Amino acid sequence: MKKKIVPFIFLLGFLQNNYAQQIAKDSILIFASFRDNGQDGLHLAYSKDGYKWMALKGDSSFLTPAVSKDKLMRDPCIIKGADRLFHMVWTVSWKDHGIGYASSKDMVHWSAQQFIPVMEQEPTALNCWAPEIIYDAQNKLYMIYWSTTIPGRFAAGDTSGDEKYNHRLYYVTTSDFKKYSPAKLLYDKGFNVIDATIQKVGKKYCMFLKDETLKPLPQKNIRIAWSDHLTYGFGKPSAPITGKYWAEGPTAIQVGKKWIVYFDKYAEEKYGGVESTDLINWKDVSDAIQFPAGTRHGTVIGITSSEFESFFK
Template sequence: MIREKLILLLSMLTITVVANAQTPVYMFSYFKNNGQDGLHLAYSRDGYKWTALKKDESFLTPTAGKDKLMRDPCVIRGADGRFHMVWTVSWNEKGIGYASSADLVNWSEQKYIPLMEHVDALNCWAPEITYDSKKKQYMIYWATTIPGKYPETDSSGDGNYNHRMYYVFTKDFKTFTRPEVLYDKGFTVIDATIRSRNGQYVMFLKDETKLPRAEKNIKVATSKNIHTGYSAPSAPITGNYWAEGPTVLLKGKEWIVYFDKYRDHRYGAVSSTDLKTWNDISDKIQMPGGIRHGTVFTITSKEFDDWFKNYRQEL
């Protein structure tokens, strides 16, 4: 009887340890200042209080591109188990940066991907990656201005910028399809990020319109297909301030959208359970000082303990 009880107890302990090892830890990739020092990482166990890792020092110094910046770092875990990252290398170059990692600490050689070198483009800003599980390929998408392509809104943005969202597909981050327009609804748009849920793709985007009346807010569009057919944008889900760089955490039934209140030099967040009614939770979140926008993603507690034991500060 005692032996059976001990076996049962050990079994329960084993289950508890395994379950705890799989408990999610939320990660946030971001940049500071102009992105010159590279990749910063923070973590959270509840999605509200975020703590910088490595004393908020860079994990990866940028080398890709001419200007060698690492702005807007987007990190996702790929189907191959590796983490794939893309980022903005410059304010005015025609490509983006790419690197991959098995543990978020040690990274591959950085590569410059010349996405828009074939056209008279001004920029490639805030690239993101979403995995298309149906076709087993990655979609990289970003904002670009091609002067004169959309003349009706040429004077609606900042200076000469009049962005639309573009995309390519890749299976190996070596060969890419030809860039195509992802989102054009007659206004200048940047900073899109896409999540899939119950067979639907949800795009969070920044309406970059400045004139004749400033938008500078985050809106939502949906589609049944990852690369086409997105709806007209919703009403703004952010408030009476300028917001950019949305990134999304789906925590149970709660959607949390974090964004950069860049003119106020602080971070904000809104939450929803139905993608229709949004509550401002900006006063509930704590972010590292000086954080600029990036991406939220998830790892396990075991991975966190294994990879960051030398870099973390406990909550």
Template sequence: MRDPCIIRGADNRFHMVWTVSWKDRGIGYASSPDLIHWSEQQYLPVMEKEPTAQNCWAPEITYDAKNKQYMIYWATTIPGRFPATDTTGDGNNNHRIYYVTTKNFTTYSDTKLLYDDGFNVIDATIQPDGKRFVMFLKDETKKPVPQKNLHIATSNTLTGGYSKASPAITGNYWAEGPTAIKINDTWIVYFDKYRDHQYGAVTSTDLEHWTDVSDKLHMPKGTRHGTVFTITAKELTELQ
């Protein structure tokens, strides 16, 4: 169980997805009313119709209030599908972002491509922002020039039409696993500085100009790629 993503759904339940292994063609799913008592874990074979798919990494969930459905999305490498960048990643990895939709976590749509901007991409996470959606993503390019940094893309619809990636919003270090929240007028994007074995954060009020506030973070030792989300004071008390 790696890269957990948790959101509070429209049904007031917490829904979680996660990476189940390095090389499976599916992801994990479970739900909870209180973050304490959880449903039975399910395996969702989201890439079963792609027999050469090498993996399903870092799934996330975003709720589409307009269409009253959830979108689950993740990164997968399918050898030869995007040949121009087949040699740019770690080993044979050449990821793009794929998705399914569901209204009830019982039946799911067919899997479709969500994001391809011509480079190796993983760790997408999407937040609504008024009438648009903001995707935070990692450029996973390693060769010939390493990127390993975070960017944003925007769309007026959750399931497609995302813009080209912005300039990098993170600095001269390798970053992954972004998770974002907007508090008042300020966006905070938390991420894993995984080669430095520490967490980082950047903030912005306009999604264009970013300030690194990593030195203000105090995180539990060993914290890795996860999710930030809001809960009530009562829910916190129950957890404590």
């Protein structure tokens, strides 16, 4: 399957010479995910080629969830910060108004877990799902972003999703994981949107997102939006880059000149992927990807081979 996203053709020459998140040849990819309902915590797998993934620690948990009433650890997202620590955020509950946070030097030993009440100012909010984190080097801030439904806040898409949910994307920023900015709206283009992940590409920001529309015509696919700015300005979404199956939880990384976007084919209970060299034309490589059984909604990060040996051997 190949899909051509016409609105972004003008970016082709620019992108080919300005990729971010490029992974060195000797790097190891790490995939953070959860199992079942997220009750046992953080699972990690590794890959040397981006296609075959092997579980670490016998596929047992690296960190048991400890915050919120439900004590879940779903949708973990890990990045390496400017302080050389690994920072992780995750979904703590199906219904809570906050998310989880912890940091680590090696992804094995973690700090005390924090509950960040990102939507405490919205008492009617139904949830805080699939948080992700990115570092803004220019402003020396971390941005955490997630999906929330606030009943009655948006008319568009209010009856098009699953049950009572009509998500939009929100964000906060922090420099120290102690004080956080008030939550602000990050993305609203008149449809139910969830599971965003952002990569810096040259001087632009590329957001992979899930169109969560169910009715009248199901979407449940992954699309792309672009912005010149991290916290605002993301445009209308592209055509789907995934196929005629339901996909969620995208995570992206560049290996060499190739971008790979992984996603949870949750209706089929397996993982899939698409790849591209230009972020315009996409090829489905789901049949070539192998993940540990039961892998659910996760994120990918690259580390050096020396870090891998030090952390996990």
